[in-house]
Every structure is written in structure tokens, then in C-alpha cells.
Amino acid sequence: MIPVMEFRQFSEQQPAFRVLKPWWDVFTDYLSVVMLMIGVFGCTLQVMQDKIICLPQRVLLPPVNTSEVEVKSLLHLQSNMSAAPREMTGLKTDLDLQQYSFINQMCYEKALHWYAKYFPYLVLIHTLVFMVCSNFWFKFPGSSSKIEHFISMLGKCFDSPWTTRALSEVSGENPEEKDKKSITLRSNIAVSPGEGSLEKTQSLRSIPEKIVVDKPSASVLDKKEGEQAKALFEKVKKFRLHVEEGDILYLMYVRQTVFKVFKFLLIIAYNSSLVNKVRNRVHCVVEIQDMTGYTNFECNHTMAHLFSKLSYCYLCLVAVYGFTSLYTSYWLFYRSLKEYSFEYVRQETGINDIPDVKNDFAFMLHMIDQYDPLYSKRFAVFLSEVSENKLKQLNLNHEWTAEKLRQRLQTNGNNRLELQLFMLPGLPDTVFELTELQSLKLEIINNVTILASISQLENLQELSLYQCSLKLHTTATSFLKENLKVLRVKFDDNRELPNWMYGLRNLEELYLTGSLSPDASKNIVLESLRDMKCLKTLSLKSNLTKIPQSIVDVSSHLLRLYFHNDGTKLVMLNNLKKMTNLIELELVRCDLERIPHAIFSLTNLQELDLKENNLRSIEEIISFQHLRKLTCPQTVVQQHHVYPRAYQEAW
Numbered sequence: 001m002i003p004v005m006e007f008r009q010f011s012e013q014q015p016a017f018r019v020l021k022p023w024w025d026v027f028t029d030y031l032s033v034v035m036l037m038i039g040v041f042g043c044t045l046q047v048m049q050d051k052i053i054c055l056p057q058r059v060l061l062p063p064v065n066t067s068e069v070e071v072k073s074l075l076h077l078q079s080n081m082s083a084a085p086r087e088m089t090g091l092k093t094d095l096d097l098q099q100y101s102f103i104n105q106m107c108y109e110k111a112l113h114w115y116a117k118y119f120p121y122l123v124l125i126h127t128l129v130f131m132v133c134s135n136f137w138f139k140f141p142g143s144s145s146k147i148e149h150f151i152s153m154l155g156k157c158f159d160s161p162w163t164t165r166a167l168s169e170v171s172g173e174n175p176e177e178k179d180k181k182s183i184t185l186r187s188n189i190a191v192s193p194g195e196g197s198l199e200k201t202q203s204l205r206s207i208p209e210k211i212v213v214d215k216p217s218a219s220v221l222d223k224k225e226g227e228q229a230k231a232l233f234e235k236v237k238k239f240r241l242h243v244e245e246g247d248i249l250y251l252m253y254v255r256q257t258v259f260k261v262f263k264f265l266l267i268i269a270y271n272s273s274l275v276n277k278v279r280n281r282v283h284c285v286v287e288i289q290d291m292t293g294y295t296n297f298e299c300n301h302t303m304a305h306l307f308s309k310l311s312y313c314y315l316c317l318v319a320v321y322g323f324t325s326l327y328t329s330y331w332l333f334y335r336s337l338k339e340y341s342f343e344y345v346r347q348e349t350g351i352n353d354i355p356d357v358k359n360d361f362a363f364m365l366h367m368i369d370q371y372d373p374l375y376s377k378r379f380a381v382f383l384s385e386v387s388e389n390k391l392k393q394l395n396l397n398h399e400w401t402a403e404k405l406r407q408r409l410q411t412n413g414n415n416r417l418e419l420q421l422f423m424l425p426g427l428p429d430t431v432f433e434l435t436e437l438q439s440l441k442l443e444i445i446n447n448v449t450i451l452a453s454i455s456q457l458e459n460l461q462e463l464s465l466y467q468c469s470l471k472l473h474t475t476a477t478s479f480l481k482e483n484l485k486v487l488r489v490k491f492d493d494n495r496e497l498p499n500w501m502y503g504l505r506n507l508e509e510l511y512l513t514g515s516l517s518p519d520a521s522k523n524i525v526l527e528s529l530r531d532m533k534c535l536k537t538l539s540l541k542s543n544l545t546k547i548p549q550s551i552v553d554v555s556s557h558l559l560r561l562y563f564h565n566d567g568t569k570l571v572m573l574n575n576l577k578k579m580t581n582l583i584e585l586e587l588v589r590c591d592l593e594r595i596p597h598a599i600f601s602l603t604n605l606q607e608l609d610l611k612e613n614n615l616r617s618i619e620e621i622i623s624f625q626h627l628r629k630l631t632c633p634q635t636v637v638q639q640h641h642v643y644p645r646a647y648q649e650a651w
Contacts, residue, residue: 016151017138022370024324024331028134031321035127038310038317042120045303051117052108052301054100054284056294099288107284107299113277119307123314126267130321133259137252146243150364153235154379162229163378166387167349226395233391236382240361249360250338257328264322271315278308340365345380351387354380389447392425400428412439414486416462421445432456439486442468450476462486469495481505490514502527509537516542529554536560546572552579560584567591577601583629588612595621606631 021029108117115122137143157163284297340362342354357365368375381387405419405428412418418439419431427445431437432453439462442448448468452475454460460483467490472480477500484504491497491514501510516526529535530553538551539562547570551561555578563570563586570590576598584607585599592613599608600623608630624630 016155017147019151019154019371019375020138020147020364020367022367024328025134028130028321028324031317031324032127032131032134035123035314035317035321036131038314039120039122039124039127042303042307042310043124045306046120051303052104052112052282052299054103054107054297054299057283057296057298058294103284103286103288103297104299106286106288107282107297110286111282111284111299112301113274113279115274116278116301116304116307119278119311123310126263126318129263130260133256133263136256137249140252143249143252146249146360147364149239150243153232153239154368154375156228156232157236157379157382158375160229160232161225162232162387162391163381166351166381166384166390167378223395223398226391226398229391230395233382233388236379240357240383243361243364244357244359247338247359247363250363253363254332257325257332260325261322261329264318264325267318268315268322271311271318275308275311275315278304278311280304335366337363337366342376342380342383345377349377349380351381351384353386354384357383389426393429393449396424396426396428397430400424400430402430402433405430405434409434409437412441412462414439414462417459418462429453435459438462440464441488442466444468447471449473452476452479455479458483460484462488464488465496465498466490467492467496470498472498472500477503485509487511488513499527502529503531505531506534507532508534509539510535511537511539511541513541516540516544516548526550533557538562540564541566543568545570547575549575551575555579556581558582562586562588563590564588565590573598580604583607585609593617595623597623600624600626603627604629 018026138147278301280301282299282301284299285295286297287295339356339358341356346352346354356362365376365379368379409417409419416438417436418441419434419437420441420443421427421431422443422445424445425447427442427448427450429451431440432451433456435456436459437457438459440457440460441464443464443466445468448465448470450470450472452473454473454476463480463484463486465488480500481504484507486509487501487504487507488511489497489501491512497512497514510529510532512526526548528550529538532554535554535558537560538554538558539560541564543566544563545568547563551558552575558579559581561579561582561584565588567589568591570587570592573596576585576596580602581604582602583604585602585605586609587596588609589612592610593616595610595615595617599605603626605627606629608627
């Protein structure tokens with residue numbers, strides 16, 4: 001016998017690839033194995049047994065009419081006396097066995113129909129073609145490399161502890177809360193109202209105790225596992241960009257399915273018309289009369305009955321195979337397999353930022369769903385930016401411990417204990433464990449999220465945000481409104497200028513550095529500051545052309561105003577007249593050519609700085625006599641372009 005296992009290399013594949021084989025591919029694989037067994041069995045019978053057995057046949061001419069019967073009967077005796085001895089004797093060679101073997105072979109080649117001769121070989125060849133076609137996309141280099149990478153990442157994502165943790169967090173399964181519930185459950189079962197004297201049975205003792213002991217492992221994620229999950233996020237991101245560019249996997253699967261459908265139609269067509277050619281008795285004519293004395297032979301095809309049954313069985317299997325391929329074709333063309341939506345995953349898990357995918361990436365996920373939708377659900381965690389940010393936060397907490405942060409504490413210029421963090425991927429949660437912290441300075445940190453735990457920093461009074469995008473928890477916003485005294489913000493775009501800033505009612509000092517404009521269509525707008533009831537100092541390093549109206553809203557209690565305009569001409573200064581309580585005023589690099597008249601209305605002004613302007617006149621110098629509280633004449637002008645000595649003498 002020929003072992004079927006010898007042909008398995010035609011369909012052999014990696015065990016991990018089974019996740020990309022839907023039920024119809026698995027079913028057709030089993031059908032292929034059965035058809036392969038039929039082919040191998042038929043070929044084995046062809047090789048090991050006699051194919052055909054022939055016997056000589058005497059041919060008698062039938063009588064033409066009744067009048068010739070007597071003539072034929074008379075001639076019959078004569079023919080027996082002349083021909084019969086010749087047929088019976090023939091040519092004596094003592095090679096009877098060889099003669100009949102020769103006749104059997106000749107009749108097999110000439111008289112037997114080709115379908116009856118080659119049926120098992122056809123079955124074998126067609127089955128091997130089916131098997132190769134079904135697994136070709138697993139072998140082709142252009143597609144197998146993508147599949148191998150995808151399967152490798154899919155398995156790692158499925159088994160990653162971060163996947164379990166992320167899904168448990170979004171589903172609200174907090175391990176600490178579960179432990180508390182378990183303890184409550186145990187106490188309720190152990191001592192019920194009115195049943196205090198009831199002795200606990202084995203079932204009552206075992207269930208709550210088991211719940212308490214079995215703590216979920218999803219809450220534990222060490223540094224190594226966090227780094228592995230971080231690497232998985234990067235791999236998935238790069239793989240998605242690469243695979244979504246093309247659709248070679250989808251096209252190959254469609255083509256091999258269409259090919260199997262056409263092959264099924266071809267096999268059904270010619271097998272149905274030729275299956276009746278498999279017959280037991282075959283008439284054979286061999287011109288070998290000189291040697292054997294006979295020309296006509298009656299032959300028996302020994303495997304005809306078995307081959308006939310096998311052919312009908314094979315046709316049934318091919319029919320089932322073909323209808324399965326037709327269903328696959330319907331599935332391929334009816335559904336939009338080049339787009340995949342994670343809508344059901346977003347609804348089930350609550351991770352709303354999982355993106356939809358397309359092309360080959362989408363097609364492989366559709367195939368995975370036919371195997372087990374759980375794979376797609378767990379894989380989707382690594383497509384979410386929210387999940388990735390949570391993982392980065394966890395890794396950040398592992399790297400920046402509270403002890404390490406305490407070593408970076410320094411005293412700043414305002415004599416406050418300050419922590420400065422620069423270009424980190426986020427804000428470590430361990431920062432909120434530094435209860436002695438008074439000033440927090442963050443520089444070039446994206447996606448900063450301040451949690452409710454900031455309320456632990458009771459001494460925090462100063463916050464500096466330099467090119468940071470910040471998000472606040474509701475509780476954190478309330479805490480900052482009550483406790484924050486000093487805020488410094490350096491921004492390049494609207495995202496870095498926090499909206500919650502305008503509600504800091506206890507804020508005393510505000511320092512803003514960035515591009516501002518009174519026109520919302522042109523640049524970032526400074527909104528109203530009327531809620532800052534305690535604001536005393538305001539510093540703007542920007543490119544304004546006039547004093548914003550929002551500053552006038554705090555004119556009643558604003559004491560210090562600093563303008564650094566970076567060379568942009570400050571034209572409209574009329575709003576200065578309303579700030580009668582100012583004691584310090586700086587108008588630096590505002591491209592002023594004259595001393596603004598509005599300054600002389602500030603009767604409480606004590607310090608004035610107009611350096612790095614373009615002052616060209618001293619006519620207004622006499623009006624300084626109205627500013628009787630002005631105490632720093634040396635800072636009035638530091639003009640190096642025109643009349644520096646004249647200004648000082650006039651003063």
C-alpha cells in the first residue's frame with residue numbers, strides 16, 4: 001500500500017495557521033483527505049492486482065435466412081473438420097502463460113476505456129491540486145510573510161497580561177473592589193440575621209474562602225511584562241501601516257476559491273458523462289491468430305465494479321466540496337471583507353478609540369472571527385491609543401519611583417520646593433505621593449493627565465507648564481481652583497493653553513508665553529479673566545497689537561502688569577487708563593516711539609520699565625510729575641538709540 005502520509009507535504013502548514021482557516025476550509029481539508037484515500041486506494045489496486053483477464057471467443061456467423069439452414073449445417077461439419085483442428089492446435093510454443101499475459105496487456109491497452117484505466121490517477125491528481133490550492137496562500141512568499149507576522153503578534157497579544165488587565169479595567173472589574181465584595185459576601189454567608197446559631201457546612205465555608213484567596217492576576221504587571229507590551233504596541237502599529245497598503249491576501253484567497261469552483265464544475269462535467277464507461281465485460285480483438293488460433297477475446301475488468309462504486313462516491317465528495325466552495329465565494333463577494341469595524345468591541349469593552357481597519361488587515365480579522373471572535377477582541381486592545389497611554393503610564397510609574405523623584409527636588413527662586421520634569425512620555429503617578437511638593441514644573445510633556453490624587457499635594461501652590469498638553473480630572477480641577485497661587489504657561493498652539501485656567505479663582509500670579517491675538521480667526525485668543533478674583537500679577541510674552549479686553553476685567557485688583565511683545569508694535573494702549581491700581585508696569589520690546597499718555601493716568605504706579613523700545617521723543621517726560629508714587633526713575637527708560645542723557649537730565 002502507498003501511505004497517505006507521503007502526500008501530506010502538499011497540504012502541510014504550521015499549526016498556528018489554523019486560526020486563519022474558517023470552518024469551510026477545515027471541512028474541505030477533511031474532504032480532500034477522503035478523496036486522497038480513494039485515489040491512493042485505487043492506485044494501489046491498479047499496481048498490486050491483475051487489471052484484466054481475457055479468454056478466447058469463437059465467433060460464428062449468424063444464418064442469413066431459413067433456406068440456408070441446411071446449407072449451413074452441412075458446411076458446419078466441414079468447417080469443424082478443417083478449421084477446428086487448426087484452432088485447437090495452432091502453433092505449439094509451450095508459452096501459454098506468456099501468451100495470455102500478452103493478450104491481457106494488449107486488451108487492457110486497446111480495448112479498455114481510458115477513464116476506467118486512469119480513474120484512480122485522476123482522483124489522486126485532482127485531490128492534490130485541491131490541497132495545494134487551498135494552502136497556496138500559506139506558502140507563497142508575498143503572503144506567507146504577512147501571515148506569519150500577523151499570527152505571531154496575534155498569539156502574543158492574546159496571551160499578554162496587559163490585554164487581560166486592560167479588558168478588566170474597562171469592564172469595571174477593579175481587583176480591590178472585587179476583594180471587598182468577596183469579604184462582604186463571606187461575612188454575609190457566615191453570619192446571617194436570625195441564623196447565628198447555624199453551623200457552617202462545607203459548601204458555605206469553601207465558596208467565600210476560595211473567592212478571597214483567588215486574587216486576579218490581571219492586577220499584577222511587572223516591569224518586564226510592561227516593556228513587552230510596549231514593544232507589541234509598536235509592532236502592531238507598524239504592521240498595520242504596512243498591511244493596510246495592499247490587498248494581496250484577499251486577492252489570492254479569492255482567486256484560489258474561484259479556481260476551486262471552476263475545477264469542481266470541470267470534474268463534475270466529465271466524470272458524470274464517463275462514469276458509465278467503467279464496465280465489467282470488455283470485448284477485445286487482437287490480431288494474434290497465427291500464434292494462438294484466436295482473434296476475438298472476451299475480457300473481464302476485475303476492478304470495474306469497485307471503481308464504479310468509488311467513482312460515484314468520488315462524485316458525491318466533489319459535489320459537497322464544490323458547494324462548499326460556492327458558499328465561500330458567496331461569503332467573499334457578498335460581504336465587504338476589505339473593511340473591518342470594531343464597533344461591537346467598542347461597545348462591549350468601552351474602549352471607544354479603537355480604529356477600524358481595511359484591506360489585508362481587515363480580511364485577516366474577518367478570517368479570525370470565523371475561527372474565534374475572542375482573538376479580535378483581545379487584539380483590538382493593542383490598536384487603542386488610550387490603552388497604549390495607560391501602558392506607558394504604568395511603565396513610567398515603574399521607572400520613576402517616589403524615591404527617585406524626591407532626589408530631584410530643589411528650591412526655586414520663590415523659595416518653594418520644586419520638582420522639574422523634562423521631556424517625559426507622561427506624568428508619573430508617583431508625583432502625587434510627594435506630599436511635601438510646593439511647585440511642579442513640566443516641560444515638553446505630551447498627554448499629561450492630572451488625576452484626582454493631586455489632592456494629596458496639600459502644599460502645592462505653583463504650577464509651570466511649558467509646551468505641555470494637559471488634561472484634568474474633575475476633582476483635580478476643583479483642587480487647583482482652591483490651592484493654586486502661581487501658574488506659568490508656555491504654549492505654541494491652542495491645545496497647550498488650558499481652558500481650566502480661567503476658573504482659578506484663588507490664582508495670584510499668571511505668566512503666559514506664546515502667540516496671542518484678539519482675532520479668533522488669526523490666532524489664540526485670551527478669554528475673559530473675570531473669575532480670577534485674586535489675580536495680582538499678570539505677565540504676557542506675546543505679539544499683541546493692543547491690550548486685550550480680558551485684562552481689563554481684572555483691572556480692579558491687578559497690581560503688576562508685564563508686557564514683553566517681541567518687537568511687535570503695541571498700538572492701542574487706551575485700556576491702560578482703566579488699570580488705576582497698577583504699581584508695576586513693564587512694556588518691553590513693544591516698538592514704542594513715544595511714551596504712552598495712558599501711563600500718566602496710573603497714579604499708583606511705582607515702577608515703570610520701557611526698555612528695548614524705539615523711543616524718539618522726550619516731550620511727554622514732563623507728565624511724569626503726575627506719577628507721584630513712582631520710585632524707580634532709572635527704570636523709566638533705558639534707551640540706547642536716542643537721547644539717553646537728555647532723558648535723565650529731564651527727569
